[in-house]
Amino acid sequence: MATRAPDRPAAAPPGRPVRAGHGPRRALYRQWVHRLDTKGSPYAYVAPFFLLFSAFGLFPLVYTAWVSLHEWTLLEDEHTFVGLENFSTLLADDYFWNATFNTLSIGVLSTVPQLVLAIWLAHLLNRPLRAQTLFRVTLLLPNVTSVVAVVVIFSQLFGRDFGLINWVLSLVGVDPIAWNEGTASSHAAISVMIMWRWTGYNALIFLAAMQAVPRELYEAATLDGAGELTQLRRITIPMIKPTIVFVVITSTIGAMQVLAEPLLFGTYSVSGGPDRQYQTLALFIYENFTKLDFGYASAISWMMFLFIALAAGVNYLLTRRTKGGLT
Amino acid sequence: MGKLRPLAPMLAAVALTVGAAACGGGGTDTAADAGSGAPAEKIKLTVGLFSDFHFAPLYEEFKKTHPNVEIVERRAQFNDHHTNLVTQLATGAGAADVVAVESGYVATFTPLPDKFHNLKDYGLDKRQGEYLDWKWQQGVSNDGSALLGLGTDVGGLAMCYRPDLFKKAGLPTDRDEVSKLWPTWEQYIETGKKFAAAKVGGAAFTDGSGEHFRAMVEQAPVGYYDDQYNVVAATNPDVRKAFDLSVQMIDAGLSAKLAAFSPPWNTGIAKGSFATMVCPAWKTGTIKDQNPGEGTWDIAAVPGGGGNQGGTHLMLPKQGKHPKEAAALIDLLTSKESQIRLFKEASALPSLPALYDDPAVAEYVNPYFGNAPIGKIFTDAAKSLKPQKVGPKVGDIFKAFGDALQRVEQGKQKPDESWAQALKDIEKIK
Numbered sequence: 001m002a003t004r005a006p007d008r009p010a011a012a013p014p015g016r017p018v019r020a021g022h023g024p025r026r027a028l029y030r031q032w033v034h035r036l037d038t039k040g041s042p043y044a045y046v047a048p049f050f051l052l053f054s055a056f057g058l059f060p061l062v063y064t065a066w067v068s069l070h071e072w073t074l075l076e077d078e079h080t081f082v083g084l085e086n087f088s089t090l091l092a093d094d095y096f097w098n099a100t101f102n103t104l105s106i107g108v109l110s111t112v113p114q115l116v117l118a119i120w121l122a123h124l125l126n127r128p129l130r131a132q133t134l135f136r137v138t139l140l141l142p143n144v145t146s147v148v149a150v151v152v153i154f155s156q157l158f159g160r161d162f163g164l165i166n167w168v169l170s171l172v173g174v175d176p177i178a179w180n181e182g183t184a185s186s187h188a189a190i191s192v193m194i195m196w197r198w199t200g201y202n203a204l205i206f207l208a209a210m211q212a213v214p215r216e217l218y219e220a221a222t223l224d225g226a227g228e229l230t231q232l233r234r235i236t237i238p239m240i241k242p243t244i245v246f247v248v249i250t251s252t253i254g255a256m257q258v259l260a261e262p263l264l265f266g267t268y269s270v271s272g273g274p275d276r277q278y279q280t281l282a283l284f285i286y287e288n289f290t291k292l293d294f295g296y297a298s299a300i301s302w303m304m305f306l307f308i309a310l311a312a313g314v315n316y317l318l319t320r321r322t323k324g325g326l327t
Numbered sequence: 328m329g330k331l332r333p334l335a336p337m338l339a340a341v342a343l344t345v346g347a348a349a350c351g352g353g354g355t356d357t358a359a360d361a362g363s364g365a366p367a368e369k370i371k372l373t374v375g376l377f378s379d380f381h382f383a384p385l386y387e388e389f390k391k392t393h394p395n396v397e398i399v400e401r402r403a404q405f406n407d408h409h410t411n412l413v414t415q416l417a418t419g420a421g422a423a424d425v426v427a428v429e430s431g432y433v434a435t436f437t438p439l440p441d442k443f444h445n446l447k448d449y450g451l452d453k454r455q456g457e458y459l460d461w462k463w464q465q466g467v468s469n470d471g472s473a474l475l476g477l478g479t480d481v482g483g484l485a486m487c488y489r490p491d492l493f494k495k496a497g498l499p500t501d502r503d504e505v506s507k508l509w510p511t512w513e514q515y516i517e518t519g520k521k522f523a524a525a526k527v528g529g530a531a532f533t534d535g536s537g538e539h540f541r542a543m544v545e546q547a548p549v550g551y552y553d554d555q556y557n558v559v560a561a562t563n564p565d566v567r568k569a570f571d572l573s574v575q576m577i578d579a580g581l582s583a584k585l586a587a588f589s590p591p592w593n594t595g596i597a598k599g600s601f602a603t604m605v606c607p608a609w610k611t612g613t614i615k616d617q618n619p620g621e622g623t624w625d626i627a628a629v630p631g632g633g634g635n636q637g638g639t640h641l642m643l644p645k646q647g648k649h650p651k652e653a654a655a656l657i658d659l660l661t662s663k664e665s666q667i668r669l670f671k672e673a674s675a676l677p678s679l680p681a682l683y684d685d686p687a688v689a690e691y692v693n694p695y696f697g698n699a700p701i702g703k704i705f706t707d708a709a710k711s712l713k714p715q716k717v718g719p720k721v722g723d724i725f726k727a728f729g730d731a732l733q734r735v736e737q738g739k740q741k742p743d744e745s746w747a748q749a750l751k752d753i754e755k756i757k
Contacts, residue, residue, distance in 0.1 A: 074414065074417045152590070155590055156590060161591055274729075274730035275733075291756075
């Protein structure tokens with residue numbers, strides 16, 4: 001099917017003479033089709049995504065907002081409108097702020113070392129190496145492993161009585177640590193799991209950006225006597241700043257949504273430990289959904305959405321201020 | 328929803344030709360009714376379970392009297408199965424014709440008689456005389472108007488212990504003598520103190536305190552709910568007493584501080600991190616799965632006299648289009664013949680006391696547990712249970728107390744603070 005109209009809209013197609021009397025109207029019609037084609041069809045091409053997004057992204061978002069304004073438990077047919085009551089309860093709920101703190105703590109503990117490590121790894125790989133592809137594929141392996149498998153294995157490693165990590169620590173005379181009991185220790189254990197999965201992935205993204213940095217800059221810097229670290233700091237990092245912004249934002253969003261790691265680390269305990277010492281926001285939502293308290297869970301979901309928007313905004317502003325490019 | 332759906336051909340493959348002759352139980356009566364009508368149309372029954380109940384041969388038997396019925400079984404993970412069922416009942420679609428509901432959840436559904444077919448309408452109330460009374464009552468709606476479920480198995484309660492660790496601590500190892508050590512929970516704690524004093528390397532007296540707390544509460548005449556289904560957890564002295572006894576266990580250093588069913592707990596079963604644990608009948612399977620070795624664990628009576636944890640009911644959601652056939656099916660699945668068969672094949676303890684004197688149950692010994700007469704131990708426990716009213720949120724309430732005890736174990740809170748927080752958590756449960 002021809003989707004492009006001819007370049008000259010008035011011209012008749014070969015072999016199909018225009019009948020007298022219908023000429024001007026037909027030309028108008030063709031012109032209209034052409035206009036529609038050039039102006040309208042781009043929208044038609046992007047429409048499938050937006051239709052799907054409306055059905056599976058936008059509608060749930062708006063509907064969740066609607067639910068959050070109600071007293072809404074699944075087994076009751078009546079859903080009474082309560083306005084912002086769910087939100088005011090939420091702001092006074094200690095468990096909500098506890099979950100917020102845990103999310104931030106695990107987020108910082110996992111994201112910051114992860115990014116530093118990823119840049120360092122990418123820097124190491126950004127040079128002529130034998131078996132380059134092998135190294136790059138290896139970086140991605142932890143990411144393609146199922147999160148469940150990762151958490152199950154790491155939970156064993158972090159075991160109190162028979163865990164590998166405590167065994168290693170015992171060799172240097174450290175008493176066994178009950179990793180899942182303490183707040184700090186459980187956050188550290190969960191952060192390690194997140195780092196294990198995502199460091200390699202981010203390193204690959206950084207590596208791709210680094211390879212776009214012109215070689216001449218490094219050559220010139222070497223001639224000027226700049227060491228490796230200086231080159232990394234003064235050339236590489238400023239040149240890949242847009243990528244860093246991207247990775248920081250995606251990692252932050254990812255960190256806000258951590259669910260599987262704490263859930264499985266606590267052996268399917270939706271409260272994230274007896275003292276909620278590692279219950280994240282996503283897990284707190286999940287806990288309330290499993291209690292079938294949909295109104296409250298929706299309110300938490302919206303608060304989390306606001307937090308993520310806020311975090312993304314702050315990230316954007318911070319990284320915007322320190323402008324990219326060489327100084 | 329990512330459910331496992333074993334298909335009918337699989338069931339058909341289990342061509343069963345043995346011992347189907349005399350199915351004289353309740354099954355055939357209803358079967359006769361179904362057969363008397365016009366040539367029946369082809370219908371399909373779905374059965375929703377949360378694990379392998381070993382029902383497949385019984386389906387084949389059912390098809391002999393109901394050739395027009397095709398049975399499809401589907402399974403989901405334990406928690407998901409029950410949460411899905413709630414969702415399916417609320418949205419009015421998607422539930423199986425026959426659903427299994429475990430005893431921890433059955434009280435979630437008994438307040439909702441309009442969501443299920445009343446089994447009395449299909450003549451199943453005639454089975455009442457066969458059942459353990461408390462098991463029967465669990466399947467009756469809260470207002471008493473309707474019969475919602477028929478019981479399959481029960482989970483009689485015992486205490487599992489390790490003779491090797493007991494020997495090291497200078498305690499008796501024979502199961503009868505061990506049972507005599509602890510007729511009450513106080514004496515159990517005293518025994519624990521002796522064990523702890525002997526300082527057996529690397530082993531605590533027991534796994535945790537939550538399951539003990541649960542058993543103690545379930546042995547009391549009133550638990551978390553009163554007769555009118557009001558939550559009385561905060562004021563019931565028996566709950567507080569169970570909590571205090573559990574705290575005593577922690578204070579005396581008897582607990583290995585391991586949460587039941589966590590990976591380190593599993594490892595601890597095999598490696599001997601603890602010497603005793605509360606043991607419903609089905610937990611013998613859990614122990615075996617960890618492969619501690621034959622005879623490593625043995626089974627004695629539970630302190631406090633009897634009890635039950637777990638067990639299942641079969642119910643028919645109102646959405647089902649073929650309640651008559653479904654009722655006939657659960658009648659067959661819970662019949663005497665079926666229950667004795669499931670005891671042999673799947674260690675499911677029958678809920679019909681007449682079977683407890685059947686040699687197949689009464690004389691059954693388990694070689695993996697030092698030839699312990701588990702049939703007798705567990706049925707004694709099930710028989711001596713005093714029934715208790717159980718309300719819809721019993722699982723959430725138990726979790727609040729379980730967490731509270733773990734906070735004490737981990738030294739995060741003083742017992743009183745922890746108790747107060749548990750009560751606050753329970754107030755919030757809707």
